[in-house]
Amino acid sequence: MGSGKTTIGQALAKELSFNVIDTDQWIEEQEKQRISELFQTKGEPYFRKQETKALETIAGQRLIITTGGGIVIKEENRQLMKEKGNIIYLKCDIEEILRRLQDDETRPLLQGKDKAKIEQLFLARKAFYEDADIIIDTTGRTVNDIINELKMLIVQ
Numbered sequence: 001m002g003s004g005k006t007t008i009g010q011a012l013a014k015e016l017s018f019n020v021i022d023t024d025q026w027i028e029e030q031e032k033q034r035i036s037e038l039f040q041t042k043g044e045p046y047f048r049k050q051e052t053k054a055l056e057t058i059a060g061q062r063l064i065i066t067t068g069g070g071i072v073i074k075e076e077n078r079q080l081m082k083e084k085g086n087i088i089y090l091k092c093d094i095e096e097i098l099r100r101l102q103d104d105e106t107r108p109l110l111q112g113k114d115k116a117k118i119e120q121l122f123l124a125r126k127a128f129y130e131d132a133d134i135i136i137d138t139t140g141r142t143v144n145d146i147i148n149e150l151k152m153l154i155v156q
């Protein structure tokens with residue numbers, strides 16, 4: 001969460017003239033609810049199922065998909081991403097993530113959590129993130145700088 005997937009995906013798609021779809025936004029449109037509300041009304045397991053549905057439905061050519069930070073939790077999602085695309089892990093130090101998201105109330109799994117709890121969440125997912133095809137550290141870097149690196153790595 002907060003590593004910049006949505007931000008970078010939007011900017012990169014514009015640069016490369018790719019379409020971009022964000023799974024969080026796709027789910028919000030399908031469900032006509034904000035993610036934070038959806039967690040309250042239908043719960044996290046329901047949200048995770050919708051992430052699978054998003055991957056099954058939207059993957060295609062010349063498309064950037066930006067996901068939620070927890071999409072890797074489900075084995076099925078990891079498989080789908082591997083089968084259908086090239087996976088880029090945008091990595092970021094916890095301190096910077098906390099700074100970026102300090103006033104943000106849209107991520108239910110961060111609400112009321114301290115640094116140790118967020119670190120725990122990250123550690124439980126770390127191995128899945130690191131299984132990506134490309135890993136880019138975004139800590140202390142501008143969006144432009146990250147996009148320029150990604151542009152060189154993406155085969156068009």
Ligand SMILES: Nc1ncnc2c1ncn2[C@@H]1O[C@H](COP(=O)(O)OP(=O)(O)OP(=O)(O)O)[C@@H](O)[C@H]1O
Nearest residue numbers: 001002003004005006007068069100138141142143
């Ligand atoms: N390289 C960067 N430097 C500084 N701030 C950034 C950078 N990338 C993103 N941000 C800021 O961090 C916040 C979170 O970014 P963003 O929503 O793109 O993260 P995300 O990875 O999509 O998170 P989530 O997993 O919750 O969807 C935003 O306010 C965004 O403007």
Ligand SMILES: O=C(O)C1=C[C@@H](O)[C@@H](O)[C@H](O)C1
Nearest residue numbers: 001024068069070107108109
């Ligand atoms: O890391 C996570 O589990 C999440 C990240 C967000 O993008 C949203 O998908 C949701 O808030 C859950």
Ligand SMILES: [Mg+2]
Nearest residue numbers: 005006024067
């Ligand atoms: Mg996002």
